[in-house]
Amino acid sequence: MDYMLIPKLFIAFFVFLMGICIGSFLNVLIYRIPKKENFTTTNSHCMTCNHRLYAKDLVPLFSWIFLGGKCRYCKAKISPQYPIVEAFNGIMYALVFWFVTDGQLNLATVGYCLAISALIVASAIDIKIMEIPDSMWVTILVGGILVYINDLITNGFIFENLIERVIGFFTASTILFVLAVITKGGMGGGDIKLMAACGFLLGWQLVLLSLIFGALSGTIYFIVVYLKNRKKEEKMDHKVPFAPHLALAVAVCIFVGQQFLDWYLFVCGITAPHECEACGGTHTHVH
Numbered sequence: 001m002d003y004m005l006i007p008k009l010f011i012a013f014f015v016f017l018m019g020i021c022i023g024s025f026l027n028v029l030i031y032r033i034p035k036k037e038n039f040t041t042t043n044s045h046c047m048t049c050n051h052r053l054y055a056k057d058l059v060p061l062f063s064w065i066f067l068g069g070k071c072r073y074c075k076a077k078i079s080p081q082y083p084i085v086e087a088f089n090g091i092m093y094a095l096v097f098w099f100v101t102d103g104q105l106n107l108a109t110v111g112y113c114l115a116i117s118a119l120i121v122a123s124a125i126d127i128k129i130m131e132i133p134d135s136m137w138v139t140i141l142v143g144g145i146l147v148y149i150n151d152l153i154t155n156g157f158i159f160e161n162l163i164e165r166v167i168g169f170f171t172a173s174t175i176l177f178v179l180a181v182i183t184k185g186g187m188g189g190g191d192i193k194l195m196a197a198c199g200f201l202l203g204w205q206l207v208l209l210s211l212i213f214g215a216l217s218g219t220i221y222f223i224v225v226y227l228k229n230r231k232k233e234e235k236m237d238h239k240v241p242f243a244p245h246l247a248l249a250v251a252v253c254i255f256v257g258q259q260f261l262d263w264y265l266f267v268c269g270i271t272a273p274h275e276c277e278a279c280g281g282t283h284t285h286v287h
Contacts, residue, residue, distance in 0.1 A: 008103045012094045019093030020060040023086035026117055030124040033133050048076035060086045092116045111146030112254060114139055115201055119247035126243035132190025137197040144201030168199030172211040191242050198250050206257040213249035218242055
């Protein structure tokens with residue numbers, strides 16, 4: 001038995017608990033930002049009866065389960081969005097800790113978790129009102145800066161790493177900006193700023209991959225909805241929230257983007273695998 005695994009599991013569980021607690025706050029943002037409600041001074045309340053909610057009503061994940069998905073005071077149903085967002089955020093935090101930062105609690109862990117939470121909120125709000133709050137792309141950018149600072153602490157200053165992130169900031173966002181100009185507003189400004197921040201977080205290669213994956217996801221979604229509406233002879237709203245598709249793609253690239261790129265370049269014969277002296281892992285280099 002690997003006894004080193006036990007403390008790692010405990011830390012992962014702690015990270016999960018932190019994630020569901022922060023997930024509770026994400027639900028507040030998702031509900032209040034579209035309504036322009038203050039989320040710093042206004043007390044939590046039931047959306048049906050407006051009764052103030054207390055600590056016993058706000059235990060992340062468990063309150064919803066123990067209350068049977070209903071308000072303690074008016075018995076109105078509480079949307080399953082609340083436990084879903086809390087649980088999903090907690091799971092994603094634990095996965096970031098376990099896989100992305102290899103069981104290390106550092107600035108990179110915090111940075112990636114911040115980005116994941118911001119992507120969740122941006123997606124939910126974009127679905128609701130077709131807008132992405134500026135605070136979300138700013139949060140992702142802060143997350144990217146924390147990841148970069150951690151890289152500085154670990155590896156020292158490497159000029160190429162900084163340039164890759166700076167180029168990443170402009171790569172996908174410039175493509176989306178050009179599309180917005182060509183389509184005369186078909187692409188929202190929020191999507192552009194979102195991908196700029198994600199570009200600094202991921203670097204230019206992975207943010208381009210994210211854009212490709214996001215475009216594929218959005219296209220598939222549009223086709224499915226179009227065919228479904230056509231079958232029902234319903235008129236389709238051509239506006240499709242793009243943030244959820246971009247967020248999904250960015251999350252995928254955070255976890256497995258580099259591995260996918262390595263595999264793709266190797267299959268295409270552009271690169272060959274070699275052992276990395278720094279970490280002992282297998283990466284690729286250009287022929």
